[in-house]
Amino acid sequence: MSNYDTLNPMQQEAVFHTEGPVLILAGAGSGKTRVLTHRTAYLIEEKGVNPYHIMAITFTNKAAGEMRERIDDMVGFGSESVWVSTFHSTCVRILRRYIDRLGYDNNFTIYDGDDQKTLMKDICRRLQIDTKLYREKSFLSAISHAKDELISPEEFALNAAGDYAQKKQAQVYTEYQKMLRKNNALDFDDLIFKTVELFRADPEVLDYYQERFRYIMVDEYQDTNTAQFQLVKTLASKYRNLCVVGDDDQSIYKFRGANIYNILNFEQEFPDARVIKLEQNYRSTKNILNAANGVISNNVGRKAKALWTDNEEGDKVNFQQFDTGYDEADYIANDIAKKVRDGEYNYGDCAILYRTNAQSRLFEERFVVSNIPYKVVGGVNFYARREIKDLLCYLKTIDNARDDLAVRRIINVPKRGIGATTLARVQTYANENEISFYNALKMAEDISTLGRSAVKIKPFVTLIQTMRSKAPYLGVSALLEELLEETGYVKELEAEGEEEAKARVENIDELISKAVAYEEKCQSEGTEPTLSGFLEEVALVADVDSLESGSDYVVLMTLHSAKGLEFPNVYLAGLEDGVFPSYMTIVADDPTEIEEERRLCYVGITRAMERLTITSARMRMVRGETQYNRVSRFVQEIPQELLGRAPEKVRLAEAVKARTFEQAREAFHSKVSYASTPVEFVSAATENHSLPYQVGDRVRHLKFGDGTVTNITAGGRDFEVTVDFDAFGTKKMFAIFAKLKKI
DNA sequence: CGCGAGGATATTTTT
DNA sequence: TATCCTCGCG
Numbered sequence: 001m002s003n004y005d006t007l008n009p010m011q012q013e014a015v016f017h018t019e020g021p022v023l024i025l026a027g028a029g030s031g032k033t034r035v036l037t038h039r040t041a042y043l044i045e046e047k048g049v050n051p052y053h054i055m056a057i058t059f060t061n062k063a064a065g066e067m068r069e070r071i072d073d074m075v076g077f078g079s080e081s082v083w084v085s086t087f088h089s090t091c092v093r094i095l096r097r098y099i100d101r102l103g104y105d106n107n108f109t110i111y112d113g114d115d116q117k118t119l120m121k122d123i124c125r126r127l128q129i130d131t132k133l134y135r136e137k138s139f140l141s142a143i144s145h146a147k148d149e150l151i152s153p154e155e156f157a158l159n160a161a162g163d164y165a166q167k168k169q170a171q172v173y174t175e176y177q178k179m180l181r182k183n184n185a186l187d188f189d190d191l192i193f194k195t196v197e198l199f200r201a202d203p204e205v206l207d208y209y210q211e212r213f214r215y216i217m218v219d220e221y222q223d224t225n226t227a228q229f230q231l232v233k234t235l236a237s238k239y240r241n242l243c244v245v246g247d248d249d250q251s252i253y254k255f256r257g258a259n260i261y262n263i264l265n266f267e268q269e270f271p272d273a274r275v276i277k278l279e280q281n282y283r284s285t286k287n288i289l290n291a292a293n294g295v296i297s298n299n300v301g302r303k304a305k306a307l308w309t310d311n312e313e314g315d316k317v318n319f320q321q322f323d324t325g326y327d328e329a330d331y332i333a334n335d336i337a338k339k340v341r342d343g344e345y346n347y348g349d350c351a352i353l354y355r356t357n358a359q360s361r362l363f364e365e366r367f368v369v370s371n372i373p374y375k376v377v378g379g380v381n382f383y384a385r386r387e388i389k390d391l392l393c394y395l396k397t398i399d400n401a402r403d404d405l406a407v408r409r410i411i412n413v414p415k416r417g418i419g420a421t422t423l424a425r426v427q428t429y430a431n432e433n434e435i436s437f438y439n440a441l442k443m444a445e446d447i448s449t450l451g452r453s454a455v456k457i458k459p460f461v462t463l464i465q466t467m468r469s470k471a472p473y474l475g476v477s478a479l480l481e482e483l484l485e486e487t488g489y490v491k492e493l494e495a496e497g498e499e500e501a502k503a504r505v506e507n508i509d510e511l512i513s514k515a516v517a518y519e520e521k522c523q524s525e526g527t528e529p530t531l532s533g534f535l536e537e538v539a540l541v542a543d544v545d546s547l548e549s550g551s552d553y554v555v556l557m558t559l560h561s562a563k564g565l566e567f568p569n570v571y572l573a574g575l576e577d578g579v580f581p582s583y584m585t586i587v588a589d590d591p592t593e594i595e596e597e598r599r600l601c602y603v604g605i606t607r608a609m610e611r612l613t614i615t616s617a618r619m620r621m622v623r624g625e626t627q628y629n630r631v632s633r634f635v636q637e638i639p640q641e642l643l644g645r646a647p648e649k650v651r652l653a654e655a656v657k658a659r660t661f662e663q664a665r666e667a668f669h670s671k672v673s674y675a676s677t678p679v680e681f682v683s684a685a686t687e688n689h690s691l692p693y694q695v696g697d698r699v700r701h702l703k704f705g706d707g708t709v710t711n712i713t714a715g716g717r718d719f720e721v722t723v724d725f726d727a728f729g730t731k732k733m734f735a736i737f738a739k740l741k742k743i
Numbered sequence: 744c745g746c747g748a749g750g751a752t753a754t755t756t757t758t
Numbered sequence: 759t760a761t762c763c764t765c766g767c768g
Contacts, residue, residue, distance in 0.1 A: 059758065061758095088758060188757090189758095253758090255756060255757085256756080256757060256758075355755070355756075356755055356756075378756095415744095415745080417744065417745085418744090420744085541758095542757075558757090560756045561756090561757085580755095582754090582756085583755090584755060585755085596756095597756095600756080621759075622754085623754070623759055623760080624759040624760085
C-alpha cells in the first residue's frame with residue numbers, strides 16, 4: 001500500500017497516530033480531509049479496526065457527503081459501516097431510538113428558526129410580555145446560548161436570581177421548553193442538548209454508543225460549542241481515541257455559540273494529547289497565501305503557526321475600488337465574462353463572496369442582464385420558503401398531528417374561512433381538556449363556543465384523516481401530489497399568474513423531485529421510505545449542501561457559507577469598513593469581535609486557489625440609505641507589494657472625506673440629507689498607479705505568449721495596452737484584464 | 744373574516 | 759429596500 005507515500009510527513013503522522021487523543025491543527029488548504037480519509041482507511045486496512053467502530057463528524061451534510069464518498073473510494077468493502085454524519089443528524093439518529101427514555105415520543109418533530117419564532121411570539125403574547133421592550137429574538141438567542149452551554153431552564157433561573165431581565169428570560173425559557181415538549185418537538189439546539197442529557201441519564205445507552213464509536217474524528221473542531229464538545233468527550237471517554245481537526249484561525253461561529261477554547265485548551269483537557277500541525281498549503285498561490293497571512297497576523301491570541309506553500313507565486317491580488325455597488329457588480333460581471341470568453345476559467349471556477357446576504361442582489365440583477373449563469377447559496381433556505389413550509393406542515397400534520405404549530409399554520413391555507421377567533425376558541429377548548437390542537441379540531445362539533453364555524457373545520461379534518469390513511473401505501477411523492485390536488489394549492493397559485501407565484505410553483509415541483517429522490521435513495525439502500533424519514537432528512541439540510549460539483553455556474557454566497565470550499569477564481573466584494581468588518585463589530589466594545597471578522601476575512605482569502613480580486617465601493621445603498629464607507633481595514637492589512645494596485649486612500653478618499661465628512665457621518669447614523677449638494681465622485685481608476693511595464697518592454701501574456709508593448713493609453717477605467725505578440729499579432733487590451741508580466 | 748394600506752423595523756453571519 | 763405587523767374597512 002503505497003497510498004500513504006503521497007502524504008507529507010506531518011500528514012503521515014496524523015494518519016498513523018491512531019491511539020489516544022490527537023489534535024490536528026490544520027491550516028487552510030493543508031489537506032485535512034485527505035488526512036481524515038486516509039486515517040480512516042489506515043485504521044481499517046492496517047490496524048484491522050472494524051469500520052463499524054469508526055465515526056467521523058462534520059458540520060454540514062455537504063462535508064459529510066464528501067467525506068463519505070472519499071472514504072468509499074479508498075476503503076471499498078465495509079466502508080458503508082463507517083459512521084459519517086453531521087452533529088445534528090447523528091443526534092437525531094440516536095434520539096429517534098432512545099429519546100423515549102427522556103419522556104419524549106420517538107417520532108418528535110424538529111423546529112427550524114421560523115417555527116421557533118412563531119412559538120416564541122405565542123409565548124410572549126400569553127405571558128403578556130411587551131415585545132417592544134423585550135424582543136422575541138433576544139429571548140430566542142438567550143435560550144439558544146443557554147442550550148449551547150448546556151444550561152437547563154432550572155439552572156438558568158437559579159443564575160438569574162436578582163436580575164429582572166434575566167428572570168424574565170428564565171421564565172420564557174421554562175415556558176418555551178414546556179411548549180416544545182407539549183408539541184413533541186425539539187429545536188436544533190435541543191438535538192445536541194438532549195443527546196448529552198440522554199447519555200448522562202442513561203448509562204446503558206451511553207455504553208452502547210461508546211462501544212460502537214471506538215474511534216472518533218471531528219472535523220472543523222474550532223466551530224464546536226460546549227454542548228458538542230461535551231457530547232464528543234462523553235462518547236470518547238471510554239476508549240479515548242479522539243481525533244479533532246481544526247484551525248483556530250478559521251473560527252467564525254462564535255455568534256452561534258462556538259467555543260474557541262475547545263481548541264485552544266484541548267491540550268489542557270487531554271494532557272496526553274498528541275498535537276500535529278499541518279502547515280503546508282496545497283491550495284493557493286504564494287501571493288494569495290501571503291495576503292491571508294498578512295491579514296490574520298493582526299490577531300492576537302492564536303496558536304502559533306506559519307502556513308506556507310510550494311505553489312507558484314501567481315498573480316498579485318487584484319484590488320479595485322468603485323464609486324457604487326453597481327459599478328462593483330458591473331466590473332465583476334465583466335471580469336468573469338471576459339475570463340470565460342478567453343477560456344481562462346469556466347463559470348463554475350468563479351465565486352463571489354460577501355459579508356451579508358443582501359449583497360447578492362446587485363450581482364444577481366447584473367448577471368441576469370449579462371446572461372451569466374449563477375447560483376445564490378443561502379439567503380432564504382429552500383425549506384424555509386412559504387410554499388414549501390406549508391406543504392411540509394401538511395406532511396407533518398399527516399404524519400404526527402401532535403405538533404400544534406404545524407396544524408395551526410395550515411388550517412387556513414388555502415383559505416377555508418377559519419380566522420383568529422375560531423382558532424382561539426379551539427385552542428381554549430384544547431387547553432381545557434388537555435388535548436392537542438388537532439384533536440380539538442376533530443371534536444369541533446362538540447365545542448359549543450364555535451357555532452357555525454365548526455362546519456368549516458370539518459372538511460379540513462376529513463382531508464387530513466383521508467390522507468393519513470392513504471399515506472402508508474401512497475409513498476411520499478404521490479402523497480404530495482394528491483395533497484396538491486385535493487387542496488388546490490397549485491391551482492390557486494397558477495390562477496395568480498404573477499412572476500412570484502410561478503417561482504413558487506417551481507419550488508413545489510422541486511420539492512416533489514426531492515421526495516422522489518428520497519424514495520429512490522431508500523430503494524437503493526433497501527430501507528423503507530416513510531413520511532417521517534423524509535421530513536427528517538429535509539429538516540436538517542442547509543443550503544450549501546445543494547452545491548453540486550461539476551455544474552457550471554458562478555457561485556454567490558456569504559463568507560460564512562464559503563468555509564470549507566475552494567475556487568480557482570474568487571472575488572471578495574464589499575470590502576468596506578461598516579460592511580466588512582460589519583458596523584456592529586466596529587462599534588462593539590469587545591475587541592474580539594473584530595478579530596472574528598478578521599478570521600472571516602482570512603477564510604475568504606484562503607478560498608482562492610489562483611486568482612483573488614478584492615473590491616469595495618465608496619458609497620453603497622444599505623436598506624434604502626446611502627452609506628459612505630472607507631476601504632476596509634483588512635485591505636490595508638494586506639502587504640502593499642502583494643496588491644496589484646494600491647488602495648488609493650490618499651488622494652480620492654481624502655478628497656471625498658473632506659467634502660462630505662459631515663454628510664458621511666450623518667449618513668452613517670441617520671438619513672442622508674437630500675437637500676445638500678450631491679457629491680461628485682471622480683473615477684480614480686486611471687490615477688496614480690503605474691504599470692510594471694512601459695512601451696518597448698517585452699511582456700508575457702497567459703494565453704498569447706510573449707510580445708512587445710507598442711502603446712499605452714489611459715482609457716475610461718484603466719490603461720489600455722497595445723501589444724505586438726510574436727505569435728498572435730497586435731492585440732489591444734485593458735491592463736487589469738491582460739495580466740501582462742514583464743520579462 | 745379577508746384584504747389592502749400604511750407604518751415600523753431591521754441586517755451580521757446559520758446548523 | 760423588503761418584510762412584517764397592525765389596523766380599519768367592506
